[in-house]
Amino acid sequence: MASLVLILAAIGLVVAAATAGLSHLARPAVMGRLVALPEGQRANLLLLWAWLPLLAGLLAVAAVLVPSLLTAAGLMADHCLLHGTHHSHLCLLHPGTTPTVPAAGPLLALMAGLLAGGAAWKGRQLARAGRSWRTLRRVAAWERGDRTRILESGRPVAATVGLLRPTVLVSRGLLERLDPPQARAVCAHEAAHRRRRDPLRLALARAGTALHLPGTRRALYGALALAVERAADEAAARSVGDRLAVAEALLAAARMRPAAAPGPGFCEAPLEARIQALLADAPAQGSPWRGAGSALAGLTVAVLALSPQFHHGLETLLGHI
Amino acid sequence: MADLRLGDLEVAVLEDLWGAGADHAKAVHGRLGGRRGISLNTIQSTLERLYRKGLLERTKEGHAYTYAPAMERERLLARLIEGATAPVAGSEGADTLLTAFVDFAAEQDEAALDRLEALIARKRSRDSEGRG
Numbered sequence: 448m449a450s451l452v453l454i455l456a457a458i459g460l461v462v463a464a465a466t467a468g469l470s471h472l473a474r475p476a477v478m479g480r481l482v483a484l485p486e487g488q489r490a491n492l493l494l495l496w497a498w499l500p501l502l503a504g505l506l507a508v509a510a511v512l513v514p515s516l517l518t519a520a521g522l523m524a525d526h527c528l529l530h531g532t533h534h535s536h537l538c539l540l541h542p543g544t545t546p547t548v549p550a551a552g553p554l555l556a557l558m559a560g561l562l563a564g565g566a567a568w569k570g571r572q573l574a575r576a577g578r579s580w581r582t583l584r585r586v587a588a589w590e591r592g593d594r595t596r597i598l599e600s601g602r603p604v605a606a607t608v609g610l611l612r613p614t615v616l617v618s619r620g621l622l623e624r625l626d627p628p629q630a631r632a633v634c635a636h637e638a639a640h641r642r643r644r645d646p647l648r649l650a651l652a653r654a655g656t657a658l659h660l661p662g663t664r665r666a667l668y669g670a671l672a673l674a675v676e677r678a679a680d681e682a683a684a685r686s687v688g689d690r691l692a693v694a695e696a697l698l699a700a701a702r703m704r705p706a707a708a709p710g711p712g713f714c715e716a717p718l719e720a721r722i723q724a725l726l727a728d729a730p731a732q733g734s735p736w737r738g739a740g741s742a743l744a745g746l747t748v749a750v751l752a753l754s755p756q757f758h759h760g761l762e763t764l765l766g767h768i
Numbered sequence: 769m770a771d772l773r774l775g776d777l778e779v780a781v782l783e784d785l786w787g788a789g790a791d792h793a794k795a796v797h798g799r800l801g802g803r804r805g806i807s808l809n810t811i812q813s814t815l816e817r818l819y820r821k822g823l824l825e826r827t828k829e830g831h832a833y834t835y836a837p838a839m840e841r842e843r844l845l846a847r848l849i850e851g852a853t854a855p856v857a858g859s860e861g862a863d864t865l866l867t868a869f870v871d872f873a874a875e876q877d878e879a880a881l882d883r884l885e886a887l888i889a890r891k892r893s894r895d896s897e898g899r900g
Binding site for chain 2: 702
């Protein structure tokens with residue numbers, strides 16, 4: 448059984464790595480096409496792309512297991528007995544037909560250990576990053592009861608915090624230094640982040656992109672971060688009814704940067720891109736059918752991958768290696 | 769800046785002392801304990817924890833301590849904001865649970881900001897001419 452699990456894990460990893468490699472190669476072309484989409488849809492597709500290697504790996508494993516599971520459920524005739532044992536089978540029901548891998552047990556334990564260690568480390572990092580914001584939210588909680596909380600501080604703060612039930616934190620200092628339309632723009636922008644659960648999207652993207660190559664990982668995360676900001680900017684522009692007020696608020700907030708903040712100038716381009724986009728005319732609302740084509744293509748791939756023919760082909764291939 | 773963490777009860781006790789001024793554990797318990805269903809012991813250990821975190825000062829009066837806030841709300845908030853935004857500047861700004869309106873940590877080039885401001889102003893005046 449350990450051999451079978453190990454082979455399944457290897458299949459998943461190879462498919463995930465191949466998907467990551469393809470993503471890297473296709474990145475310039477795909478990114479070019481994504482830029483043309485409305486920002487909300489772009490953000491959704493980028494998140495899907497971030498998870499693509501993992502999803503492809505899981506799909507491959509599921510595809511291998513489908514005949515065994517269908518047989519166990521009585522929906523299909525037993526594939527490996529029907530087919531004979533002239534090559535090995537990847538079958539849950541007949542462990543004897545699976546090729547044996549030497550030291551499969553220890554190898555599997557090592558892999559599981561590494562995976563659990565990595566997940567725990569990542570989880571702790573995420574928890575630590577959120578800790579100071581959770582404290583801030585608690586101190587602010589006593590000042591205003593609703594979902595937008597005002598921080599009685601002169602420092603400029605406008606942020607949406609929290610994964611499942613995000614809260615908007617806006618400081619008095621920021622609001623007082625903006626004129627009323629700009630202040631409304633900031634609050635509408637953060638409210639859009641809260642409604643769309645953007646902190647969760649970014650955290651999910653962070654987790655998903657772990658399987659991508661470093662260059663693609665950074666590019667995907669950067670593009671998603673820009674897409675969620677653009678979506679919130681557009682929501683704020685619709686809510687305030689003045690695109691330029693949002694652009695002016697962005698600029699005013701950028702000028703408030705506390706002088707002591709360290710860090711290299713890697714974020715100029717997003718600010719420039721966001722302001723330029725707001726200076727352009729409002730984008731047309733996307734048609735609800737626009738995503739239908741890609742959804743259909745995805746479904747077709749899934750159906751093909753889960754067919755017994757795919758399973759048999761893979762077995763034959765592995766049997767001859 | 770040390771990583772400062774506060775739980776719900778700690779914040780409640782701080783809020784109470786900000787409102788009431790210096791006071792001893794029994795009085796804090798009198799105001800918070802009944803409402804929240806917690807014992808005097810819990811209030812005492814919470815006060816002790818806040819004292820060790822440097823957020824309360826205390827003086828001994830007879831057998832009991834009198835606790836007072838060591839800093840105003842505004843200063844604590846400033847400290848918390850600094851603590852919350854500092855790690856963002858160091859990392860790629862990613863491993864955090866927030867989306868900020870603009871990345872305050874990013875170094876903004878003044879000249880670039882001036883250029884963007886001029887662009888917005890030009891668009892603003894063109895728009896108002898178009899309407900007029």
